[in-house]
Amino acid sequence: MNRTRSARLTRPTGWVAELTVFAMALLAYQASRAVVIGDAEDALRNTAAIVDAERAAGVFWEPAIQAWARSHDGLVPAMNQFYLLAHLPVTAAFFVWVYRRRRPAYRVLRDGFLAANAIALTIFVAVPVAPPRLASLPGLDDTLRTVSGIDLHGGPLSGLFNPYAAVPSMHFGYAALIGGGVLALSRNRVLGSLALAYPVVVFLTIVATANHFVVDAAAGGLVMAVGVGAAAWLHAHPVRLRRPAPVTSRGDWGRVALPALGGAAGLAGVALAQGAGNQPRATANRWRSASTFSARRACTNRSAIASSSGVAGACARAASRYQRAPS
Structure with missing residues (x-):
């Protein structure tokens, strides 16, 4: 068997390993539901604190953004579908692109992504926060339920969502990673500039559908920045353990x-x-x-x-x- 054929046969091994890593991360995220679910009172109390903080800072924009989306026919149903269907496929497509086309940057982005998710899980467990759609706030409706007839808290979809994991918004964290990653790695400046539109669309979607507050999105971006920054630093400063050289010759x-x-x-x-x-x-x-x-x-x-x-x-x-x- 020649070298070319041998390399071609062994190449999928890398894909299997990477898919295993991401599958284990997804299982860990879903398993966190069993730890977090339960204390609705604490989650609603933390939600009220976020609303008070946003009002004090003048960034309680959620009712205005939802009103703007409702004023455009067909926009809210499209946002509902985008919220449910785009998140994981777009993220997966981004990592496939980086793995195949920008391999030197892949390990840093992958490790930063996993680190950010670990930080987010810790926050979900320590500080449960209910989303706006569960807080009965004036001017904010659960558009998934009232417009599209989708109930995230009942039926087959209930097992896929953590009801008290609003902070940080990893919807926006993932989107920020994708937008910034494509901008930094793409050789096509037009494509890189267009990639920045993705986190903007995600931000408007998660706020207009009453799934996240403005503060949630900011926290998600910060958590992702910390994860990627830590991974980049560790890759630039690897820890090497020195061992005494064996007597071999x-x-x-x-x-x-x-x-x-x-x-x-x-x-x-x-x-x-x-x-x-x-x-x-x-x-x-x-x-x-x-x-x-x-x-x-x-x-x-x-x-x-x-x-x-x-x-x-x-x-x-x-x-x-x-x-x-x-x-």
């Missing part, structure tokens, strides 16, 4: 063993010098001098100290003793 063994043998030779020379004590003085001095020189070389070699500390220590003590010995 003959040259490595030589660097470890030779100094130890030198130390052993020094000790042997010292012993011989000891035995030469009854010989003429000049012969004993020559043995002592040679033994001390060999022991010194072994003991000053760092490899010998690192690999054979017992031998090196013994020869060092012997060398110093015979340096002090009277001739």
Whole structure:
């Protein structure tokens, strides 16, 4: 089998791994429903706090945006369908495009996307917030139910939505990632500029259908920015664990063993010098001098100290003793 055919057969393995990662992330998101669902009072209390904050800041625009959408025939039903059908397919198409056409940026965007979802899940659990359509606010209707006859809290669709996961709006977070990603990565400036229209349309849709507040959208964009920023920093500054290099070659063994043998030779020379004590003085001095020189070389070699500390220590003590010995 030639290399081209082999590469072609192994290429789908990457797709399988990536699909597995995204499937596990989706399962984790859906599993969070079991943790979050239950405390409606807390969720409505947090919703009231958001309304008060928006009114104080002058950004309680939700009733005006829904009124604007209702004033255009056919716009609200189209927004309802767009809200339900565009979110996940457009996101999937974006990641497929990045994976195939802009591979160097894929890992950073994927990891940032997953990190942002992890942050969002944490917030959903810690701070449940009901969407505007459940808050019975004047001037705001659940357009999915009143216009399109779709009840997100009953029937087969109820298991796909977290009723108290309004903050942050990951609808807008995903859209911000797609708009910014296409703008930054596309070589076609017209396409990049048009991509910025997508998060604008998503923002108008989620607010006009009373699924999110303005603050929810801002929080979703911030969470996505934090996730992608953290992923980009980690990819630029990878953590590398340093491990000691194993002794694998003959040259490595030589660097470890030779100094130890030198130390052993020094000790042997010292012993011989000891035995030469009854010989003429000049012969004993020559043995002592040679033994001390060999022991010194072994003991000053760092490899010998690192690999054979017992031998090196013994020869060092012997060398110093015979340096002090009277001739």
